Amino acid sequence: MDRRLRRAPDAEWVLMYRLGLSRQRIAALVRAEPNTVGYHLVIARRQDLGLEAEHQAAAGAAPAPYPSPKDLARMKGIIAWVSAEGRIPEDRSGDRDERSMARWLSGRRHEAAAGTLDPAYRDGLAQVPGWQENRRESEDEARWHRRLDQLAAYREEGHDWPRHHDYDSVREHTLGVWIHTQRFKRRRGELDPAKVKLLDAAVPGWQTGRTRGRRPRR
Structure with a gap:
């Protein structure tokens, strides 16, 4: 190259x-x-x-219109694709064209969030329900809530806090890694306060964790 x-x-x-x-x-x-x-x-x-x-x-020329006819044609093509496929393009797709469409939509999401989305895009994309949602973020959020429910059920069964080391089952390991990550984020101030409240309500004592069976500190 x-x-x-x-x-x-x-x-x-x-x-x-x-x-x-x-x-x-x-x-x-x-x-x-x-x-x-x-x-x-x-x-x-x-x-x-x-x-x-x-x-x-x-260069002394009139500014090119934005969005240009090519830009608007691109949007119409994506709208047609969504209508035919029944879903939003994914940026992890194995298809290069689909990844390109996903990146284009991502750019429009950023503009919408910043309040700079052109009205032509706003009106056109209104035909695509959910286009402003970040699918990956939505899936991550849903997974977080599932893990919280699973941890609450695990504790209600009488188990101690799950371990991410020296675990007895895949289930314990999965939940142990998850709650360890939440504690780590909490200590660094990176955990959403709303999620802290949900954890406090569903699994009180989660920040302290296991107090018995710990290896003595040297």
Whole structure:
């Protein structure tokens, strides 16, 4: 792979483009292939949504519309895909096109969260129920609540706190690793306060854990 492709986008090329130079002009000045320069500029435009407008303004042209007809066609294609498949594209899919659609939707989610989502996108994506939800986060949240229920049931059966070392069963190990992680996050201040309250209510004493059967400290 070309050395410059490994560190795209090239800051110097992006600056030239921002100042109004065309891809072909930049390629001629730096003695690179136009396609190579174009590759860097595609990445730069994805990272900086205002880059194209600055380039157009510096070049003396009218700013390109955003979303462009190509952008809107992309959205319509994704809406059609969701309608046909009955689900949201997944970023872990084995299909490259599906991963690309998932990344596109992720970008729109970030814009929606920041309050910068263009009305054209907002209105179009309204046809896709649940598009703003992060499926992975939703699955992680559901798994967390299942583990809490499982731990509460485990304790109600009369068991001591599950261990993540020297465990007696796969069930104990699974729950032991989970509650150990919650304690670790709590100590570091990384555990959601709402989850702390849920743990306190469902499994009182979870922060202290097992008090008998511990190996003596040296």
